[in-house]
Amino acid sequence: xxxxxxxxxxxxxxxxxxxxxxxxxxxxxxxxxxxxxxxxxxxxxxxxxxxxxxxxxxxxxxxxxxxxxxxxxxxxxxxxxxxxxxxxxxxxxxxxxxxxxxxxxxxxxxxxxxxxxxxxxxxxxxxxxxxxxxxxxxxxxxxxxxxxx
Amino acid sequence: xxxxxxxxxxxxxxxxxxxxxxxxxxxxxxxxxxxxxxxxxxxxxxxxxxxxxxxxxxxxxxxxxxxxxxxxxxxxxxxxxxxxxxxxxxxxxxxxxxxxxxxxxxxxxxxxxxxxxx
Numbered sequence: 111x112x113x114x115x116x117x118x119x120x121x122x123x124x125x126x127x128x129x130x131x132x133x134x135x136x137x138x139x140x141x142x143x144x145x146x147x148x149x150x151x152x153x154x155x156x157x158x159x160x161x162x163x164x165x166x167x168x169x170x171x172x173x174x175x176x177x178x179x180x181x182x183x184x185x186x187x188x189x190x191x192x193x194x195x196x197x198x199x200x201x202x203x204x205x206x207x208x209x210x211x212x213x214x215x216x217x218x219x220x221x222x223x224x225x226x227x228x229x230x231x232x233x234x235x236x237x238x239x240x241x242x243x244x245x246x247x248x249x250x251x252x253x254x255x256x257x258x259x
Numbered sequence: 260x261x262x263x264x265x266x267x268x269x270x271x272x273x274x275x276x277x278x279x280x281x282x283x284x285x286x287x288x289x290x291x292x293x294x295x296x297x298x299x300x301x302x303x304x305x306x307x308x309x310x311x312x313x314x315x316x317x318x319x320x321x322x323x324x325x326x327x328x329x330x331x332x333x334x335x336x337x338x339x340x341x342x343x344x345x346x347x348x349x350x351x352x353x354x355x356x357x358x359x360x361x362x363x364x365x366x367x368x369x370x371x372x373x374x375x376x377x
Contacts, residue, residue, distance in 0.1 A: 231264070232264040234271050240280050241279070243268055243275075244279075244283045244287070246264075246268050247265065247269075247288075250268060251265075251296070254296075
């Protein structure tokens, strides 16, 4: 049975499709097995990774490794700092000892000089070496007249 | 008369920790014909209070305790009595009393020991 022959409604419909004067923007789109000319209009279920996102991922990966390295670096930096501080402390202690030692030497020297100033020519320094004391002893015995009693 | 300089030299030798100082005091001081030099030297050897230095003044004839000069001998006795630690002196005196071959030295050591124990 032909519908077109029965009533005008079907005829009217056919005219609308074929005339090309419809205001519907999707009227030209053919859904019946043809390739759609506006393929990018639809978003697929499988998410496509764009270049920007790839770069972002790369940046994340790099920053992650950088963070890891930085945390390692902290440990690596800490040890040299610790040893450096230790070395500085040792150097300071050494310098302090040297300074104190030098101060003591100067003090002793001054004390000896002061004593010799007050005691005059008869003064004999306590740190005089024994061989030198022997010579001085012999010299004094000689000055006394050698065998005089 | 002994000079102040020589007294100072003997005092420095007394305080010296060098073993050579005992040798110098023995060779030059105790052998000196001067009584004062021997007296100061004997006192210095006593004050050193070592085995070697005490042996010189306690065990040798004509030195320290056994010196012919009573001044030197008395000076040595006084120096020994003034020592705080007489352990080494007592040890040497005991050895001298037992072992020394000279009667006079043994008698002097015995008398000094009695004096210390008083």
